[in-house]
Amino acid sequence: MTPTAHRTPHTAPINPLDPEPDPPFGRFFLPGPTEVRPEILAAQTRPMIGHRGTAMVELMAGLQPGLQRLFRTRRPVYLAASSATGFMEAAIRNCAVDRVLALVNGAFSDRFRNIAESNGLAVDALEVPWGEIHDPGMVADKLRTADYDAVTVVHSETSTGALNPIEQLAAVAHDAGGVVLLVDSVTGVAGTPVESDAWSLDFVLTGSQKALALPPGLALGVAQPSALERARRKTSRGTYFDFLDFEKNVEKNQTPNTPPLSLLYALQAQLECIDREGVTQRWQRHQAMAQRTWQWVDAMNQRGVALEVLAPPGGRSPTVTCIMLPHGIAGPEVTAAMSERGYTIGGGYGRLKDRAFRIGHMGDHTLEQLESLLGHLEEALLK
Numbered sequence: 001m002t003p004t005a006h007r008t009p010h011t012a013p014i015n016p017l018d019p020e021p022d023p024p025f026g027r028f029f030l031p032g033p034t035e036v037r038p039e040i041l042a043a044q045t046r047p048m049i050g051h052r053g054t055a056m057v058e059l060m061a062g063l064q065p066g067l068q069r070l071f072r073t074r075r076p077v078y079l080a081a082s083s084a085t086g087f088m089e090a091a092i093r094n095c096a097v098d099r100v101l102a103l104v105n106g107a108f109s110d111r112f113r114n115i116a117e118s119n120g121l122a123v124d125a126l127e128v129p130w131g132e133i134h135d136p137g138m139v140a141d142k143l144r145t146a147d148y149d150a151v152t153v154v155h156s157e158t159s160t161g162a163l164n165p166i167e168q169l170a171a172v173a174h175d176a177g178g179v180v181l182l183v184d185s186v187t188g189v190a191g192t193p194v195e196s197d198a199w200s201l202d203f204v205l206t207g208s209q210k211a212l213a214l215p216p217g218l219a220l221g222v223a224q225p226s227a228l229e230r231a232r233r234k235t236s237r238g239t240y241f242d243f244l245d246f247e248k249n250v251e252k253n254q255t256p257n258t259p260p261l262s263l264l265y266a267l268q269a270q271l272e273c274i275d276r277e278g279v280t281q282r283w284q285r286h287q288a289m290a291q292r293t294w295q296w297v298d299a300m301n302q303r304g305v306a307l308e309v310l311a312p313p314g315g316r317s318p319t320v321t322c323i324m325l326p327h328g329i330a331g332p333e334v335t336a337a338m339s340e341r342g343y344t345i346g347g348g349y350g351r352l353k354d355r356a357f358r359i360g361h362m363g364d365h366t367l368e369q370l371e372s373l374l375g376h377l378e379e380a381l382l383k
């Protein structure tokens, strides 16, 4: 493990007088923020426009069809200058009235629970161990025990790499009657099937810096009429994330306040690329990268390194894999060894910090780039 003097893009001091060439694309595998291609970064340098003028209306109108193809919806897609957490809070403030059932199976679903609690709601959690997914039958049973009006769930748990069966969970939530399903699909949308309309996801949200491979700072979400109906009944929706205000504005191809224009330029460029690739092809590319990663873990076991994918087969996310380490190898050692090789991977999240690492095989990475990463990882682990 000899350190090479490699500059990683996100830790280097920025000194315009001493520019170093940017490292090549394809070495930054954090599960968010993900690596952004130079063309997309460059799209952000276009000049500002007035956000109440016709240029803005044209920009927004031009974004909607691509966004709707991505979310598989006929509804308009809301955009906000916010990280994804902002839209988690928006979901609660607009759609949850009294009692929330929070499905918790990792750090981000626990955050969703906390957001509901901190907004003064009565919250029950249905918890399963980190790494596991929620069983629709168990959720249906739990929904019968009290009068819930909203269920929160994380589609792809970025802390564990588990993928919840959202379509089935939406079905049991709706069977319960009077319940809306609020879905954090931050590492789902653009990386794995999300059928906003066909699955009747009452509100589904994502952020720009995950599978969309854009810089951070933009929240995106789709509210079904059921969510708007809820919002109409809620009196304290707040101001910044008021869905009724978003709806009124998006109908005119506007935003409630000044949008992050530079990010919208990047989004426009990225949506064109996504359309060229095709949304389903993008999902398949992610699935192929995930499967290759799981297969590599099996191969490492055959070579005597007892790695383990945390999430169970059938419940694994196509965008992020959390890999448990055998005793004697600490998570931070692995991420450090990779960083010496010029690669960035994710550490174990929170309580898994010492025992795991994570690979964010999402965004614009290719199978070939993943293959190089795994080659280096193998060297680091077998040294």
Ligand SMILES: *Cc1c(COP(=O)(O)O)cnc(C)c1O
Pocket (backbone or CB within 6 Å): 032, 082, 083, 084, 085, 086, 108, 154, 156, 157, 158, 184, 185, 186, 187, 207, 210, 216
């Ligand atoms: C990254 C992430 C978030 C938080 O996103 P921010 O943009 O940092 O607010 C929420 N949920 C999941 C599943 C995530 O992966």
